[in-house]
């Protein structure tokens with residue numbers, strides 16, 4: 254971010270961009286972008302009726318989208334259109350990356366502003382249950398950042414892992430959320446058995462429903478605290494997608510994972526691409542967004558359980574140190590080309 258020119262203009266841009274992020278989220282949730290890609294240039298009335306939405310609200314939303322340079326407007330015909338180039342970044346189908354889905358984080362986090370101000374004043378944290386729609390938005394986000402790349406790009410980062418999965422191994426995904434990663438892997442690797450554990454009943458029931466719909470008889474989901482893993486259970490592979498840094502006790506969580514792996518077991522952990530010292534994150538393309546998510550969610554859910562409050566920006570140096578501390582040896586940190594949001598840590602038990 255560069256604000257070396259006119260600071261008041263920079264702040265004006267921020268208030269406009271912040272407002273647009275909310276309106277983009279609404280465009281995603283109401284599916285107006287998806288409807289508009291199917292329409293020729295159309296009037297407010299036509300867009301509202303095809304979307305099955307209230308015309309007065311659609312009119313005001315279009316005002317924000319036109320002045321925000323998202324949607325094109327022809328004042329002579331009074332018609333609105335969404336270009337194919339922009340639709341690639343705003344829709345559910347045929348999309349390079351759906352930024353409108355990611356914009357949902359802003360309203361999800363805004364819900365807890367009063368509670369977070371209270372935490373600034375008095376300490377403490379906020380429990381998961383205060384974040385309405387968290388699991389839905391998390392599942393949409395991780396689907397497009399991680400799950401779509403899982404089979405072809407992420408699992409092959411670990412040498413010989415795809416062969417092992419094809420031959421049949423036991424896999425556990427901790428903090429699995431709505432289980433999309435587990436279900437995609439279970440569907441692809443029929444000889445392996447997959448378990449997904451999460452604290453959230455809502456997330457686990459969604460995961461179980463999807464497993465049934467996909468016919469995944471090799472995927473099993475349970476509401477379970479990963480701190481209570483029973484060391485008699487042994488897994489060949491344990492995965493954690495974005496699920497360690499907001500733990501109340503990340504050291505014990507990692508130790509639990511270490512103890513639950515078979516002697517030749519592998520831990521694959523996806524976490525936010527960042528450095529531990531702030532000074533090394535200054536040029537991070539998503540720095541303000543990631544520190545905001547961390548402050549308003551990751552730190553606070555951990556502190557609500559009297560936890561460590563590591564936060565999403567705990568960074569590579571701290572992560573490697575903790576993996577070493579619990580006993581992992583031979584730790585590799587990898588990234589995928591064009592993915593500036595994630596690191597993939599591959600840690601071997603022996």
Ligand SMILES: C[S@@+](CC[C@H](N)C(=O)[O-])C[C@H]1O[C@@H](n2cnc3c(N)ncnc32)[C@H](O)[C@@H]1O
Pocket residue numbers: 381391392395396427428429430431450451452453456477478479480493494495496499500501
């Ligand atoms: C940031 S979300 C990531 C969810 C999922 N892995 C994904 O990438 O979409 C972290 C998840 O960890 C779960 N979680 C947090 N602490 C946990 C614990 N001690 N045991 C099991 N699950 C936990 C939360 O309920 C949440 O679903």
